[in-house]
Amino acid sequence: MTPINLNKPLPSWLALTDEGVTVTLAYKATVGGVVLDKLSMRAPSVKDMEAAKAASGGEMDKLEKNLFCSLLAASDAELTALKIKDYNRLQAGYFRLVEGDDL
Template structure:
């Protein structure tokens, strides 16, 4: 399931999302251990074509694996840590990613 966050003057960014110069930062609803450190925020840089191609090559056509590989690269977080995120926090990560790759 993919959640896309659209923003308008009437509907600003969610409180848990912050756009940065390099990408975005989300606040996790459920703090978790990533890279051996307990965190309550996660940062993702904007992808380039090379990132998307590398994830596609590593996934062998599996869309779920492609997304995990891409998100792991863009957040500098091991895939095993990402799959341990609570669903609500993973959906926040997806929402931030789709915000980065839309042209609005």
């Protein structure tokens, strides 16, 4: 995972909302049969994390992918079809959701 500096201002491709984050993609992606240039990720719950852990078999990369699929309402195939640049943006958005700015 890419380390995130929470003290820096948000990049132009990341928007925080009351429910989560919206990530503007560098490359269009298809989710649910719809071609998108932005993905919205809702904030995770404890239940989301528990389900992702249970499905991961202890593998951290699978845990993250399972969690992201749930938070994005995307399939594994749709998530893994993303370009690395966009996946890194999703990671940055996720860390903005779960880390406190004042920590």
